[in-house]
Amino acid sequence: MSPTNLPAQPVIIDEKANPYRDCIQGLANQPITVISLLRSAVNENPTVARDRDFSVPEIKDVVGRLVENRPRIAIIAGAPDHPAHLLDRPQALMAAIRIWEMGGVPFLFHVPVICDGTAQNNIGQSYSLASRNHTAAAVNITFEGHSYHAAYVIAGCDKSPAAVVAGLASADHARAYRGDQAPVWAVFAPSHVLKGGEIPDGTRRLLDKIASDADHAGHDDLGGDIRENMRYILQCTSDEAFAGLLERARLLGLIDGAMERRVLDELATATCDSKGGICAFNGTGNSSRTMLAAFGLTPPELELLTDVPPFAAVAAGVDALFGVFNKPEYAIGNLLKANFANFVRVHNATGSSSNMLLHLPFMMRYAGFNVSIDDYQDVRTKTPVPEIFAHSLTENRDTFVLAQQMAEGKNRGMESIYRILSDLGVAMDLDAPTVLGKTWGQRIAGLDNPVDVTLGDASVIRATPVRQRSGVDVITGSFFENCAVKTSGMSDRLLSHFDDHVFIVRYYENEHVCNGDFASPDLVTRLMETDGVSEELIAAVVRRNGGNRVDMDAPKDMFEQGHLSFAFVIGGQGPEAYGMPEMFSPSQNLRHHRILEASSMLITDGRYSGVTKGACIGHMVPEAFAGGGIGYLCDGDVLRLNLTSLTLDWLDPKAFIEGRELPADPKLQADRAQMFDARFKRMESRQCDIAASNVLDGIGNAARGIVPPAVDRRAVKGWR
Template sequence: MPASEGSLKKIAISDLRSQRWYNAPAMRTFNHRSRTFQIGYSKGDFENKPVIAIVNTWSDFNQCHSHFKQRVEEVKRGVWQAGGFPIEVPAISLSEPMMKPTTMLYRNLLAIETEEVLRAHPVDGAVLMGGCDKTTPGLLMGAFSMNLPCIFVPAGPMLNARWRGHTLGSGSDNWKFWDEKRAGNITDAQWQSMEESIARSPGHCMTMGTASTMTSAAEALGMTLPGAASIPAPDSNHVRMASDSGRRIVEMVWEDMRPKSFVDMSSFENAVGVVMALGGSTNAVIHLIAMARRLSIPLDLETFDRISRRTPVLANLRPSGKFLMEDFYYAGGLRALIRNMLSLLNGDSLTANGRTLAENVADADCFDADIIRPLENPILAEGGLVVLKGTLAPRGAVIKPAAATPALMKHRGRAVTFSSRDDLARRIDDPDLDITENDVIVLKGAGPVGAPGMPEWGALPVPKKLLQKGVRDMLRISDARMSGTSFGACVLHVSPEAARGGPLALVEDGDIIEIDVAERRLDLLVAEEELSRRRAAWREPPPYYSRGYGAMFAKHVTSADEGCDFDFLGPAGETPEPKIY
């Protein structure tokens, strides 16, 4: 992954932002320099060099990033070699498995922290280190708003896991075998043995969950070096990629290559197309919309649906297919997939190494045409993700047909409703619950405001009594998200959400709901007169948080179709540079 050849310096040393701290004719310059000496650096280490912030989302709670303590040193090596001055800056880690109620609640906090830590310090460029689900969009949202030269270093997927003859995929097999345990087909001892086997190396989920979806989207956007997203975390190529990224960011600073200068609507269309071809996570819809809006790019649900209709699913990866990310990488990785589908992408889009997307994949090879399919032999002809609208979701909802039962893609059924996640947990396995496999499970109050934070509750459990009869999928609808590793006929992100008075709030037991994925429809078949009566009786639920960040989140978060960003973090206006006296 070489940096661009023949890179030319386009700005002068005096144009470096850090020079305001280090060389301005002010008393504070003395403090800045003397405190840098205090750390142990010599004048030659930092004088007249670009200062590169390495924003590191490592923590002991984030197992996906457990190798970042070492990778940051390898990024620093590249920065030093290229003539830059690297400074590591910690940022909130957002460990998907550990943070409750959901990392989605804190994605915007990471975005704020990233933007402000870059603005407040003498930084000329940034290396963004992330990978676990919300760290990728959070880092990029903040960096896009700050608009300094930046490059993303993905954490990389963990290695494949084996258990009792099964190849295990994180997330996907958690849900699959949990249903088998609930049905009485797996013992406690077998479950514990699986717990000890499913995660066997550093790195994020090795299924095509939200983590690999978003790092792949970052690469398709042009924010990484080519091929970076699919390298397994323990592979030595990952080490070299980290150092190459450190070298490249110094060049990007001299070239004044900022996100707004090369990331545009075509870049985001590439990212959406790649997500569709990967059978990627539904979460990408929310995150990419939020990221685009930080750059004043009008990405919307209609763009996702338009690209979905023309893009086949080419990656044979769980949960839509059979294989895992380690297999994908050694079959050619993301570069091979992009080359296979280049005719559907904007090949002229510029990327972080100074070359176009088409140039970056010109020499890519595919070594296994079952894992990375050609256009003429897809997993699905279209519809990796589908946007639905209708009387139940006037502003949209999403479903992932590639990971669902085909027979449920056109379905009409009776609603069985749950007012909250607590209500669902109490009643879903009640043997007296009035429910059949043809009914539609509806969860309310799981959206950005209602939950709060829009947790991954959308893969609603199939009732135990139906599992015991062999049922493994049902139509399930909510205003929640679900893990990208999940599978099933789950309609998600219903907007407006129930807590803000959307039609989902008005659904009652026995109402008829109809879905037609081919027609992009999701309808509540209840007369308008009856809905008007229910709407007049509806009352907004009391706030979950009375203070702190949670209260701020609920007050300012936008809806799922707008990216769940804060309403005050849009692109309007410019934040002034800090004053240095």
């Protein structure tokens, strides 16, 4: 079969510099890598090669193309020790074939991708965010070092997609300054979605029995929590919740260690489909998929995959690149600038990960734009959007199902989202360009039915809003500059209940002690006996939160009613202190603990997993290690959260008991300096847990994306 849709004339990149023409060493070294790649493509994809009558070229053909300055395209894939990248190789080899057919020169390199699930709740999380910055540097080094023009990116999950965008965008930024090379073009093919597992029947019976035994032993809250978690599709995230629930059961004497281990092992065995992929929850992995598409970097054929894409889909991605070469308006930096506000709106409408508030300014600053979360909040405030994602892990509406619905033609993915938001009156910029060489307006023209109405409640994307408030909010307060709360992760009940609500602080210097509290059989007693907590304070908090009955003999009732509330503060987790690990484990334990979920919230200068639900506040700036107010909080302090004014204030505890609410900064309290100094020394000591090569020393804060100082200084361009 002869190739179709080939350029009438070979594409030559228009630029002054061509290192492969002007420097003999690259011309001598690199052609053999191209030949090896194409030979692998033929050998490992014999059907594709045979159907297209494709044969491996000679080295002289590669040399000729390099000298002519044909498009040099890097295929960027991930490491196969991450489940999201198990199917990268066949796609990469198909892309190589199509790039050569189109007249370009394909290269392939891989980047390491840390699995946040594997790194969860252990020292690996202190390397996770650092990996994002390292990957951005590695992508940029390889791209610039080998003078590539463009990239076909098989994007994975967690930090990797943002890192690759940043690495390519920083090359684009540097080339604009040098002025002798063309800009950088890129197309992204997000990895396929991982199909969620199912709890095996035998394991389900064991869990049912543990839940029943909990009920009969007077711990119906645990029994209910176990049954609730059994409703979820089986993913690493639900496994984490089961780990906390089973630990509670063991500590209560309902099961022994052997049974706990047996159930956990059976769950782990049944979790992941052998094809791998990005987990089906709407966490950072799938939020990154949404991000890439919203920025116009992903062709619809590659947006939502459930397997290796067919050759036609890969060809669509490669062909899109060839359609925009020598058109600077479609370079990656310009797509980021033009679609920045669009992405903020899409991010909020889809209830996506709070981690994107770190990755968005990170990418934009690498691209040279002076962006912080203030810009995010400005767009969010001026153009509020409703939630149009009915994503659910318990009602068969996860991302795998979304991908199936798109494959069946029942939605058009990101194009449907743009159409719906536009129809709802959201000020989407439909003149913004995309990698297809079309504006969003051109792409959604004629899309009169963005979602198949026959799907009904089964549809993940909704033309009628699910609710009016969603997304991530930026909060300010009396003892810090800003922080983030994932509004979309809170139920309407919690949003209402915790609006203008007060909490008693219980402070932790690491997540493991917090997890220990959450699992303990005497949790309520521990909370009631927290240092600095008196009966007078408890009574004042309960009454302030709407409780009309203060009963010190029945504290559990006050918690379950949501009137006695604690703020579990985990400090010293910021980027400089400890690499900004995710506090996912305590957030899962809070979310799947009936008493705690109804009454309490988590606060940290670390971050949370993208799938986090419940009242979780993170990314606090300044972090404790930098002298931020969070490092001066202590047990028995009182915090007031207002989700209408988006404020979180420290209240003078003595005045609060007397009925007065005086917002202040705990740093100004005379007794706090000595406490902080001791705490800081422990943070310094704990930092040595991390290899020196990966300590985020002198890094920018969370509001500015946590970027290296040089990146921060050079981010001077306006994005508007």
